[in-house]
Amino acid sequence: MTGVANNTPAADERVKEISPLRQALIRPELGGMVGTVAVFTFFLLFASDSGMFNSQGVLNWSIVSAQFMIIAVGACLLMIAGEFDLSVGSMIGFAGMMIAIFSVTLGWPVWIAILTTFVLCIAIGGLNGFIVIRTGLPSFIVTLAFLFILRGFTIYLPQLIERKTIIGGIKDAAEGDWLAPIFGGKILQSLFTWLGDAGLITTFSRGSRMGEPIVDGIPMLIVWAIVLVVLGHVLLTKTKFGNWIFAAGGDAEAARNSGVPVNKVKILMFMLTAFCATVFAVCQVMEFGSAGADRGLLKEFEAIIAVVIGGALLTGGYGSVLGAALGALIFGVVQQGLFFAGVESSLFRVFLGLILLGAVILNTYIRRIITGER
Amino acid sequence: MNSENSPIIQMKNIEKHFGSVIALAGVSVDVFPGECHCLLGDNGAGKSTFIKTMSGVHKPTHGDILFEGVPMYFADPRDAISAGIATVHQHLAMIPLMSVSRNFFMGNEPEKSVGPLKFFDHDYANKVTMEEMRKMGINLRGPDQAVGTLSGGERQTVAIARAVHFGAKVLILDEPTSALGVRQTANVLATIDKVRKQGIAVVFITHNVRHAMAVGDRFTVLNRGKTLGTAQRGQITPEELQDMMAGGQELVSLEGSLGGTV
Ligand SMILES: Nc1ncnc2c1ncn2[C@@H]1O[C@H](COP(=O)(O)OP(=O)(O)OP(=O)(O)O)[C@@H](O)[C@H]1O
Ligand SMILES: [Mg+2]
Numbered sequence: 001m002t003g004v005a006n007n008t009p010a011a012d013e014r015v016k017e018i019s020p021l022r023q024a025l026i027r028p029e030l031g032g033m034v035g036t037v038a039v040f041t042f043f044l045l046f047a048s049d050s051g052m053f054n055s056q057g058v059l060n061w062s063i064v065s066a067q068f069m070i071i072a073v074g075a076c077l078l079m080i081a082g083e084f085d086l087s088v089g090s091m092i093g094f095a096g097m098m099i100a101i102f103s104v105t106l107g108w109p110v111w112i113a114i115l116t117t118f119v120l121c122i123a124i125g126g127l128n129g130f131i132v133i134r135t136g137l138p139s140f141i142v143t144l145a146f147l148f149i150l151r152g153f154t155i156y157l158p159q160l161i162e163r164k165t166i167i168g169g170i171k172d173a174a175e176g177d178w179l180a181p182i183f184g185g186k187i188l189q190s191l192f193t194w195l196g197d198a199g200l201i202t203t204f205s206r207g208s209r210m211g212e213p214i215v216d217g218i219p220m221l222i223v224w225a226i227v228l229v230v231l232g233h234v235l236l237t238k239t240k241f242g243n244w245i246f247a248a249g250g251d252a253e254a255a256r257n258s259g260v261p262v263n264k265v266k267i268l269m270f271m272l273t274a275f276c277a278t279v280f281a282v283c284q285v286m287e288f289g290s291a292g293a294d295r296g297l298l299k300e301f302e303a304i305i306a307v308v309i310g311g312a313l314l315t316g317g318y319g320s321v322l323g324a325a326l327g328a329l330i331f332g333v334v335q336q337g338l339f340f341a342g343v344e345s346s347l348f349r350v351f352l353g354l355i356l357l358g359a360v361i362l363n364t365y366i367r368r369i370i371t372g373e374r
Numbered sequence: 375m376n377s378e379n380s381p382i383i384q385m386k387n388i389e390k391h392f393g394s395v396i397a398l399a400g401v402s403v404d405v406f407p408g409e410c411h412c413l414l415g416d417n418g419a420g421k422s423t424f425i426k427t428m429s430g431v432h433k434p435t436h437g438d439i440l441f442e443g444v445p446m447y448f449a450d451p452r453d454a455i456s457a458g459i460a461t462v463h464q465h466l467a468m469i470p471l472m473s474v475s476r477n478f479f480m481g482n483e484p485e486k487s488v489g490p491l492k493f494f495d496h497d498y499a500n501k502v503t504m505e506e507m508r509k510m511g512i513n514l515r516g517p518d519q520a521v522g523t524l525s526g527g528e529r530q531t532v533a534i535a536r537a538v539h540f541g542a543k544v545l546i547l548d549e550p551t552s553a554l555g556v557r558q559t560a561n562v563l564a565t566i567d568k569v570r571k572q573g574i575a576v577v578f579i580t581h582n583v584r585h586a587m588a589v590g591d592r593f594t595v596l597n598r599g600k601t602l603g604t605a606q607r608g609q610i611t612p613e614e615l616q617d618m619m620a621g622g623q624e625l626v627s628l629e630g631s632l633g634g635t636v
Contacts, residue, residue: 238493240483243472247480250469257431257467259452259481317471371471372523 026370028311028319031363032326035309035355039333047341055201055215057340065332066225067280068306069325073232074276075303076324078269080236082249082316083132083139085125085273087146088303092296093154095121095281100167100291101157103174110170111179118278124150125274129267139270147300155293171289183224183279184286186217221283225325228276232321245269249316305352306331309359311367318367330355380443382407382543382575383428383459388437390423397423399599400437405544410566410576412586414619415596421579422464424596425546428577429461430454455481460541462533464548464579470522474514475503477521478536506535511561526553534562538569545569546577551585563589583612583619595619 043052051057071088078085095117102113128146132139158167174180196203196213203213236242247255248265256262280299285291309327312319334355338348381404390398398420405411413421426432427439430448439446441457448454454461461467468477479499486495500517507514510531521529530553537545547566551559566576566589580586586593593610595602595618602618 238496240485240492240494243476243480243483243494246472246476247469250471251467254465254467254469255480257429257451257461257463259450259455261450261452313471317469371520 026366028363028366028370029323029326030311030366031359032310032320032323032330034362035330035359036326039330039337039355043333043337043341047337050340050342052337052340055213057336059215059219061333061336062222063219063332064336065329066219066222067284068302068328068331069225069229070221070280070283071273071276071299071303072306072310072324072328073228073321074269074273075300076307076310076312076319076321077232077236077245078273079304079307079312079314080249080316080319081245081266081269082252083129083266083269084143084304085128085270086140086143086300087128087150088273088277089296089299089301090147090150090154091121091124091274091277092281092284092299093291093293094124094150095278096285096291096295097154097158097167097293099282099285100170101161104167104169105161107173110174110177114179114183114282117282118275121274121278121281122271125271125277126267128274129270132270133263133266154295158291158293165293166290168290170285170291174286180286181220183220183282185220187220187223189217192216192218219283219287221287224279224283225328228279229321229325236321241265246317249318251317302331305356308363309356311359311363313367318371327359330359379406379408381405381440382442384438384440384443385424385428386438386440388424388427388434388439390420390427390432391435396599398427398434401596401599401601403594403601403604405575405577407543407575408570408573409591410570410578410589412590412593413577413579413596414581414583414586414593414615416619418598419596420599421596422548425461425548425577425579426463428454428544429459429546431463452481455540458541458543459546460537460539460544461546462530462537462548462550464552466529466533468521468529468533471520473518473520474507474524474532475499475517477532478503478506478539482540502539503535506539507532510535510565511558527555527558530554531558531562534565538565541569541574544575544577548579549581550578551580551582559585581619583616586615587612 052061071092075085075088098117098120099110099113102108102116103110108116124146128139128143131137132142135142155165158165174184192201192213192215195201201213201215204210236245244255244260244262244265247258247260248262252262277296277299281296284295306327307319307324308314309330310320310323310325312324331352334351335348338345338351383405385401385403387400387402388398389396389400401420401424403411403413403424413424415421423432427434430451430453433447439448446457448457451461469480472480475496476499484495484498485492486498503517504514512528512531521532524532530550534547534550537547551562554562563585566578570576570589570591578586578589591607592604593607593615594604595615605615
């Protein structure tokens with residue numbers, strides 16, 4: 001940039017100098033950043049003695065935030081590409097149930113059950129996209145249909161096969177499996193043991209696990225969230241494909257005329273959303289050891305809210321994965337923080353509504369500055 | 375234009391129907407390398423539809439397209455672009471929410487390799503965008519400025535600069551000067567002249583006879599989906615061209631009071 005400015009003979013005299021601070025702040029993630037600071041300030045002031053910020057508390061809201069992040073990454077890239085997926089929640093329930101049926105009912109090795117479920121769910125995501133592209137219907141309607149279809153199967157199949165709506169026994173089935181720990185395991189256990197021995201984090205003071213740290217590692221769920229956020233951010237901002245995602249959502253017709261394979265981009269983003277939902281589902285099933293017919297209810301809206309708090313434009317073409325990750329963090333911290341603070345859980349909704357409104361107003365203001373939208 | 379040259383694009387009896395609307399009823403045009411071929415005609419004559427079949431946006435209902443002598447069936451604009459045909463559409467194909475340099479390289483992103491991975495080369499894209507825009511007489515505030523913050527003419531200039539940059543063999547311009555100021559229009563006409571001399575074929579749609587006469591080598595007039603024929607430069611006067619463009623109909627008598635400046 002500076003190199004270019006140097007050999008420009010006459011700089012544009014009609015441009016006011018913008019202070020570096022203002023320039024650094026004017027970015028799509030600003031709403032999410034302000035929201036994050038506000039939320040942490042709030043809870044540090046009002047709930048610091050509730051245990052929310054000791055190792056266990058941090059782990060607690062980190063896990064919830066990571067769950068939101070995993071599905072927010074898919075929802076964010078899909079929204080920037082100009083589409084919605086309302087079937088994410090049902091997909092989470094469906095994916096979990098399929099793993100349970102494959103591994104417990106049919107007795108397949110867990111890794112085969114997981115991989116088969118991934119293939120199946122990504123194919124359903126692709127089908128969602130294919131129908132949207134082929135019919136030209138709004139993705140809102142198409143994926144709403146899949147919200148019902150997938151949820152219906154998720155309730156019907158276990159009742160048909162096992163005569164119940166929850167299938168357990170997955171922990172036993174996953175014993176010794178090589179793939180299951182990638183979703184349900186923990187990392188850095190020795191580090192946490194060392195931290196516990198060094199007295200830096202709390203340890204159990206009695207019982208059979210006395211001396212062991214209460215938090216004994218970082219769950220793979222959090223690792224997945226971080227990896228997906230980083231990969232999603234790099235894909236969107238640093239690659240050719242990222243440019244296509246923006247273009248497909250900004251104006252599909254213009255993008256097509258410029259040679260962007262819009263249909264391919266959109267279908268791939270539907271598949272990515274399904275992939276993220278399945279990652280969520282596998283982590284959840286491995287943690288609980290069971291699959292339930294009501295898992296993932298309303299998750300699609302939570303993902304969309306996180307994405308919008310993060311600065312994405314509902315109509316596509318604009319947004320940020322980092323912003324969406326901050327949105328997910330806000331969501332997780334608020335939900336668990338109010339729980340720690342002992343506040344009535346219904347107030348969670350009030351608080352969330354206010355944050356949503358505030359962040360979106362700020363985001364809209366910033367977006368207008370950046371894009372010249374009127 | 376060299377007569378011993380063979381045409382780069384031959385459009386043979388192109389028909390295009392939109393449902394019951396016959397937008398093109400059998401139009402044949404040859405475009406040669408190094409010529410500026412002007413396409414003229416009234417509103418709704420089918421000019422945009424015609425160049426869209428050339429650039430892969432529409433598939434012709436009937437008729438054949440030969441590119442460098444071989445039949446060519448562009449499945450989508452991407453095929454046409456890889457064949458070296460770049461187009462400035464009447465509606466520009468720009469995305470307001472995206473930055474100028476992202477728009478400039480949309481569909482043709484430059485990449486740099488980092489190990490086995492490939493990344494969008496933003497530095498190169500920004501540099502080229504600023505350079506190309508400066509050549510067209512526009513000083514951008516910065517390559518990361520969103521297209522939505524540009525004026526209509528500035529947007530049009532980005533689209534033209536982009537097409538000139540990527541139009542390796544054929545450059546199609548659909549009313550590129552409709553929103554441009556005097557200096558930028560002169561720049562665009564000079565650019566057309568320059569790329570033509572480099573052997574690139576230019577298809578230039580305009581409603582302005584003076585612009586057409588300034589750079590055109592041949593003139594094809596469309597009227598209600600049909601050609602009224604192609605004329606060589608020097609074989610036709612601006613007045614004749616003007617009359618043909620109006621579909622042979624008398625221009626309204628107001629012309630006198632406008633001082634004949636239409
Ligand atoms: N996608 C479409 N669907 C239906 N009809 C169309 C479509 N595109 C063009 N037409 C019709 O085809 C005819 C020719 O349109 P076209 O845009 O090619 O005209 P034009 O010569 O470019 O006019 P102008 O000078 O106003 O740009 C018009 O009657 C138009 O209504
Ligand atoms: Mg037109």
